[in-house]
Amino acid sequence: MQKGTISQGAARGGLIAAMAIFGTIGIFVRGMALPSGVIALVRGCVGAAFLLLTMAAQRKRLCVAAIRKNLPLLGLSGAAMGFNWILLFEAYRHTTVATATLCYYLAPVFVVLASPLLLRERLSVRKLLCAFAALAGMALASGAQAGGSDGKLTGILLGLGAAALYACVVLINKRIPTLAARERTIVQLVVSAAVMLPYTLAGGLPRAAAFTGKALALLLVVGIVHTGLAYALYFGAIQALPAQTAAIFSFIDPVVAILLSAALLGEPLRGLDVAGGLLVLGAAFVCELPERKPQRRTK
Secondary structure (H helix, E strand, O other): OOOOOOOHHHHHHHHHHHHHHHHOHHHHOOOOOOOOHHHHHHHHHHHHHHHHHHHHHHOOOOOOHHHHOOOOOOHHHHHHHHHHHHHHHHHHHHOHHHHHHHHHHOOHHHHHHHHHHHHOOOHHHHHHHHHHHHHHHHHHHOOHOOOOHHHHHHHHHHHHHHHHHHHHHHEEEEEEEEHHHHHHHHHHHHHHHHHHHHHHHHOOOOOOOHHHHHHHHHHHHHHHHHHHHHHHHHHHHHHHOHHHHHHHHOOOOHHHHHHHHHOOOOOOOOOOHHHHHHHHHHHHHHOOOOOOOOOOOOO
16 A cells, blocks of 8 residues: 555545535535525535645645636636536525436536537447436426426426536546546535525625525535535545546435435435436436457457
8 A cells, every 4th residue: 555545444434424425415405594605605616615625634735727728627626616606506505415416416417418529429229228218217306207296396406407417527537638636626615615605695685684594504514525625525436546536336325315315304215216317327327437448259
């Protein structure tokens, strides 16, 4: 083991913890009577500050030259990240946390469908079938096939919009290979906060009475724990784990979110919800598996 690296066991533990933390964010957002723009703004500011402090504690510095070189793409992805949070937080308010989370988890499917056009990657039959399976699962879980209230439909559309924006972040990040993931995220968090500030001010700040002790505590938890700490654990873990392991462990996030929404918020889980959720997550999982290269026959 090289000096400064962590063991595989510690890395897996850190990644599990990070994914479990990410899976609880919907519960905390639902507990705040604050505009989504305010929550996104605080998350960006506090999360960036936390990650900068961790880098300072490790005596690491930002690569200014690489940041300056990729600043246009970082700015675009940071803005997409901020508005992605706003749409997701609004989705939590209009539909169940489980439905919003499943909508959000269609982001990998959007990346797969957009990759042939934007990244010139081959779209295999397996990935195309996975995309259709995930969309079918989303239709089952959301109740779209049976109709639904306008509020729930709004939540579904907001969740899908958040997924599309997150897919944009992923696709843009693929064009920034020269910058480390932690540094890239710090800049994106700073940009997202900078973009959210005028957006939040334009929408009008909530009254001081809205910032109750509970709301402030939840804001700090979302900023420090769900952003700073979770990202720090995540980046520390993925440096020591294979990419495929990290992709598989990422499915802890939606499972935790769905289970907690039923246990803590009393959100009902129908048979179709479970079947649709399994179809979405299963399709996303299979889509993450590496393609097998055809073996050459030897004479």
